[in-house]
Structures are given as C-alpha cells and as structure tokens.
Amino acid sequence: MFRCKEMFSALALVAPFVLGVVGGLGTVAVSMSPSSAMARSFAPDLCIATGVDTGNGRGGCVYAGPNAPVFDGEVCWNGDVATVKGTAPCVDGSRVYFLRNGEVVDPDLNIVAAYAVVPDACKFMSCVPSSFESQGLPDDLACCGDNGCVPSVGGSCPEGEPTWCTQLEKTDDGLICHQD
Incomplete structure (x- = not known):
C-alpha cells in the first residue's frame, strides 16, 4: 500500500504539467520556456x-x-x-x-x-468594383440595420450599425458601395 501512495503522490506532483490522456494513448508533458510562451495582455480593450x-x-x-x-x-x-x-x-x-x-x-x-x-458593408448592401466616375460621399461609413443601409451622419450612425465601404455612392436606386 505504501508504494501505491508514493506513486499517487508522484502523480499529484506532475499533474499540473500533464495535458491529459488522448484516446487512451497516454499522457503528454508540457514544458514552456519564457521565450516560447506567447505574451497575452489582460488590459482592457x-x-x-x-x-x-x-x-x-x-x-x-x-x-x-x-x-x-x-x-x-x-x-x-x-x-x-x-x-x-x-x-x-x-x-x-x-x-x-x-x-x-x-x-x-x-x-x-x-x-x-x-x-x-467594423464589418464590410458588402455583407448588407449592393457592391460593385470601384470606378473613377463615381461620386462618393465624404466618409467611408454606411449605417446598416433591419431597414437597410443609409449614409452615416458626420461619421456616426444614429440608426443601424456602422459598416465599412471604400467609396459610398447615393443613387436613385439607393446606396451602392464601390469596393477596391
């Protein structure tokens, strides 16, 4: 019995370094040096x-x-x-x-x-390749939501979520996003 307790104690000491058993194939030990560890910030975004x-x-x-x-x-x-x-x-x-x-x-x-x-506006609206003839609005934001997409107002979205468009054009048919 004493021998079993020693083995249990030894296992308890190395347990933090063991990843686990994968399909009954055995255990894998992990050793990380400071140079191989990836840095992760816990600061707020x-x-x-x-x-x-x-x-x-x-x-x-x-x-x-x-x-x-x-x-x-x-x-x-x-x-x-x-x-x-x-x-x-x-x-x-x-x-x-x-x-x-x-x-x-x-x-x-x-x-x-x-x-x-912010997400690509082309997920929410019609997009075409950029052309030199198009007259884009001054900013690159479109506000898209349940009621479609509208141009941003001064760079903010009073309704809908901001989305990114390389060049936004207002046409008779609505908004068109010109993408590179």
Whole structure:
C-alpha cells in the first residue's frame, strides 16, 4: 500500500504539467520556456473600454475597414492620444489598454492611431468594383440595420450599425458601395 501512495503522490506532483490522456494513448508533458510562451495582455480593450460611439469611432479608436493594420499590443491612453507602452509603466495619468488594430503614426513620439474595425458593408448592401466616375460621399461609413443601409451622419450612425465601404455612392436606386 505504501508504494501505491508514493506513486499517487508522484502523480499529484506532475499533474499540473500533464495535458491529459488522448484516446487512451497516454499522457503528454508540457514544458514552456519564457521565450516560447506567447505574451497575452489582460488590459482592457481601448476601443471598447474607453467609451461608446464617439461620432467617428468607438472610444479612443476611429472606425476602419476589415483590412486595418494589426497592432496587437499595449498602449498608454491619456484620454486623447495613444502611445506605445513599452516596458515602463504608463505616465502622466495615462492608463494601459490593449489595442488589436492600429499603427504607429509618429515614431519619434510613439503615437499610435487606434482603429475600431467594423464589418464590410458588402455583407448588407449592393457592391460593385470601384470606378473613377463615381461620386462618393465624404466618409467611408454606411449605417446598416433591419431597414437597410443609409449614409452615416458626420461619421456616426444614429440608426443601424456602422459598416465599412471604400467609396459610398447615393443613387436613385439607393446606396451602392464601390469596393477596391
């Protein structure tokens, strides 16, 4: 019996490192070094946690299409400007946030343009390839909902959800989205 308890104790010690039994084939041990572990931020999302629709985006982020650049890191947000966090804590009343989509627009000051990605408008409305003759509306947002799609008003959607269109055109038949 004593020998069984020792084996049980040894198993209890290595249990945290065992993934489990797969189809009765045995166990797999996992060993991760710090260099092989992927970093994951537990900071709140900048586009969600800093507010709702602000007229041209969500929270500290401006609306962008599905092909927006991926930043996938932490930024410091002071309520107006996002900067690359780096290894030091945020300063001057800034708070740390996670940012999925964005890009560094001023490398000297580490300023980041933050993007709130919205769905492609072509999922909700008629889309055609871009042409030079089309006269697009000034912004790239269409507000789509249960009642169809309408142009955004000053970059915000009073009704429906914001969607991205490369060039939005108002025609006699309604809205047409011209995509690249």
